[in-house]
Amino acid sequence: MQFLENFKEGLTSIKGNLLRSSLTATIIAIGISSLVGIITAIDGMKASIEGNLSSLGANTYTLRSINNNSRGNEGGKARKIFPPIKYAEFQRFQEKFQGEETMSLSAYLSWNAEIKFGSEKTNPNVRIVGIDHNYLTLEDAEFAYGRDLTPNEVSSGAPVVILGDAIASKLFPVGQRINPVGKFITAYGASFRIVGVLKSKGALNNNQGVDRAIMIPIEKARMLSAGSQLNYNLKVGLGAAMEIEPSIGRATPIMRAIRQDRPGEENSFEIKRDQSLAESLNEISGQLKIGAIGIGFITILGAAIGLMNIMMVSVTERTREIGVRKALGATPAKIKQQFLIEAITICLIGGFAGVLLGFIFGNVVARTVDAKGLVFPVEWMFLGFVVSVLVGVISGYMPAAKASKLDPIESLRFE
Incomplete structure (x- = not known):
């Protein structure tokens, strides 16, 4: 009952100094809202960007030959040169690597081809890429016209082609754009029938993406290579609930066995984790959160100092009241409890308002970058309330301790 009475006394004191208490609670609300709001916005933007990164290969990894040209010396010794991975080796890997992953084998036939259509x-x-029927699925490409390659076209090496958006725009200018499907183009000394045209997808740099490329069946690329060794890449796409490390852990020993790598020796192939994009995003968002915590801390520190000043003034103003309570039997612990409850109550009011404002502000900002759904940073919202209580305790302890130590006789004489 005494705790409830102290709580009521605290509320009465807050109402008696409503303007002063409201200003203090507002400062605390600003500090908490800056913390929760910025982190909510960061989480929302991160979720949106991660969705876009998945279309740029953030949920894939690639098996490929080691670039021997970039291998220098190690300890004064020339590093071992490994032969490139053969087409048959990749085929054996695809047969043995069974799971929920999607695999796509591709190879570049040319990086500097010229494509012709009539006088255009x-x-x-232009890059010519030999692909299979899963390649464009893993690239998350969309069709403006036509369709993807069929498994039969891939295996038979049919003379069909899919154009990237930039290539189609060059050969079929927008002013006279027609449906290119069914038309024939000339590339690498061969004629190809267009079966599909891709929508513009964009890229991370000028050397990536499908916009400035044409895609032909990988068997056709092998035929046109005239027996020369192509540099093959096998991209492995993960399912939504899959993690990259276990998948790589299963793929590595299978490829080592196919390549006949001896125990203890390094891999004779390379696995490139395309998830480095997502890891960079996590690092950046982590740094932004540290900045948000710093901003929130500075604001809350100012609020804590303001609250402590208000509580000191309150103790001075209520010195006579404290003397009366002590004369009636209130112990120093009860007096201290009353002022602590008052400080914590002010902070909790400010904390609740700050969490609410931060949640709204953060989601509004996240929506500006097309984040889907509402973001609920539960742990940070909970932390906002915990910080509010801590500020109340830290700011209110010194004034409460001062009030509890007042001499009742001197307090009753105070004017």
């Missing part, structure tokens, strides 16, 4: 032609900087 491109600059000699």
Whole structure:
């Protein structure tokens, strides 16, 4: 009952100094809202960006030959040169690597091809990529016209082609754009029938993506390579609930066995984790959160000092009241409890308002970058309330201790 009475006394004191208490609670609310709001916005933007990164390969990894040209010396010794991975080796891997992953084998036939359609032609900087029927699925590409390659076209090496958006725009200008499907183009000395045109997808840099490329069946690329060794890449796409490390852990020993790598020796192939994009995003968002915590801490520190000052003034103003309570039997512990409850109550009011404002502000900012759904940073919202209580305790302890130590006789004489 005494705790309840102290709580009521605290509320009465807050009402008696409503403007002063409201200003203090507002400062605390600003500090908490800056903390919760910024982190909510960061989480919302991160979720949106991660969704976009998945279309750029953030949920994939690639098996490929080691680039021997970039291998220097190690300890004064030339590092071992490994032969490139053969087409048959990748085929055996695909047969043995059974799971929920999606695999796509591809190879670049040319990086500087010239593509022709009638009198129109491109600059000699077009990439020709030999692909299978899963390649564009893992690239998250969408079709503007036509369709994807069929498994039969891939295995038979049919003379069909899919154009990237930039290539189609060059060969079929927008002003006279027609449906290119069914038309024939010339590339690498061969004629191809267009079966599909991709929508513009964008890229991380000028050397990536499908916009400035044409895609042909990988068997056709092998035929046109005239027996020369192509540099093959096998991209492995993960399911939504899959993690990259276990998948790589299963893929590595299978490829080592196919390549006949001896125990203790390094891999004769390379696994490139495309998830490095997502890892960079996590690092950046972590740094932003540290900045948000710093901003919130500075604001809350100012609020704590303001609250302590208000509580000191309150103790001075209520010195006579404290003397009366002590004369009636209130112990120093009860007096201290009353002022602590008052300080914590002010902070909790400010904390609740700050969490609510931060949640609203953060989601509004997140929506500006097309984040889907509401973001509920539960742990940070809970932390906001914990910080509010801590500020109340820290700011209110010294004034409460001062009030509890007042001499009742001197307090009753105070004017």
